[in-house]
Amino acid sequence: MKMECHFIQSDQLQKLLDNLLANGYVCIGPQVRDGAIIYDEINSTKQLPRGVTDTQAPGSYTLNNNSSDKYFDWANGPQAIKPLLFASRESLWQSEQSVNGQISFITTEPILKPIAIIGVRACDIAAMKIQDQHFLQQQFVDPYYKIRRDNLLTVAVNCGCPAEMCFCHSTGDGPFVDDGADVVMTELDSGFLISAHSSQGEKLLKGLTLQPVTQRQIEESETIRIKSSKQNKNLPHYDIKSRLFNALRDEFWHEIATKCLSCGNCTAVCPTCFCHNETDVAELDGKSSIHYRQWDSCFSQGHSYIHGITIRSETSQRYRQWLTHKFSSWHEQYGRSGCVGCGRCIAWCPVGIDVTESLANFEDRRRG
């Protein structure tokens, strides 16, 4: 669709929230909590992390006040869209035993109000598109994900402040949003550029006081895009996909295993990781039980436990599984790599393992 760009004053941001709320949406937006930018319910722009920025390093994330008046002058936090669509823990079905001993099964699809998420980044929109591929665009559609996805409206804000850990420019997923969001905004010094990328987004824009965009504003936005594209981290330029597969017996996996805690934090914060396990929780009286699905990780023992055998008992094997899936076999499954360059796995790794360094390692040495 043709995307027309408009300008809105900063006060229109509250108007946007008000309109969403009036239309029955639950608004989810960025806010400061427990030393990070997290996404939760929001009804006022006062809750936004205005004048706050994030400083990220391997294994480190801190917030600082900056002199900016901007609402979105930060990169990202530990989570964004993923928990809203692929719930970290949810019941899939319940079973009940009646008095005469008959067992019945009840599906427990979520009943939700429509949700609008405000202020998500290009990396998270790209990750959502990948999760859509996984949960919606295969032979079987995941009904739980679908209900949430159909309920979600996304208002993205182009990234004007990538963190030291970011490399979305290198994966081709940012810093600006191409498609996949309903509304895309760019924060300027004096307000926002705003465009609708879906019919729902267009409807939303109709409730705002839109102004024509000036050439100067377009230039300001372009300056932000160029500045944000200059990121320190990069994916290496070699053919990652085939080289990783040719390095399955490499010494590197054992080297990284001396540092890796195999704790699964990287996969939990990764916006594209979709592995889960399923478990039944029985009521104490034994008459009913709930079947849950919850986030799992290729770094857990259970992930490779089959019929009494743990296939990947060692950390070297688990790290290799993660890296080769994310950057190699992902291509076969979804036609691209599973990395969107958000840098979360680096910042939120308790020991600061850097995925770009891991990959660069295979560029530096001759591989047999």
Next chain:
Amino acid sequence: MSKPTVAIHKFSSCDGCQLAFINMGEPLLVLSELVDILHFAEAGPVDENALVDIAIIEGSVSTSKDIERLKRIRNNSQYLLTMGACATSGGLQALRNMADTKQWITDIYANPSVIDSLDKSTPIKDHVKVDLEIWGCPVSTRQVLTAVRALLFGVMPKDENEKICMECKRMQRVCVMVTKKEPCMGPVTRTGCGALCPSVGRDCYGCYGPAENPNTQAMANRLTGLGLLKDEVARRFLFINSGAEAFHVQGIRTRDTT
């Protein structure tokens, strides 16, 4: 048909894990309809030598009379579960395993000859076969009930052995180690508590013992990187579960590194 029978035995411990039963509220009424609790001194019924289907043990082996009593309990029960850090790893009192117990007793007590204390506090598994270990200081009621329920179904309970980080992230907690540089033991510690400490903004201190595949050396290196001194790092491991092998080995290794 008679109901399955349960006994809850206490060895050296603080009774906190038995409170996981006593404090469970309404489920205790449901449980009492499902099983006959034949021995549970803290709650009332006393029949130490009862034959039971399930024996649940709190506490570590710490006195000379414990081993003989423990063997009797094993012989009298079909399934034997340990409940809590004391029964599973020797508990906090296992700290004395690294000290001169006799000297302590002489220094502290006016009449040391009346004190019956073994040199070491040891977990139940060092003396008899254990069918399932439930970790924690104290254990969670949820885990105890899940284990009992599974046995009543006739299946072995699932061993919950993943790292706490997994549950912490599922609960959308913000990592205290990454944001606040807290020396959180979550990446090497077994799940089960519901990420209790990180949920109130503090660091996990490892009271559920080691998770599966714990990289304790990398953890120790990271704690050092956060500014902890060698002895402080060692004490992160040599604390409530100092008798658990992975924590014990790492704690001693760190402590004795020159």
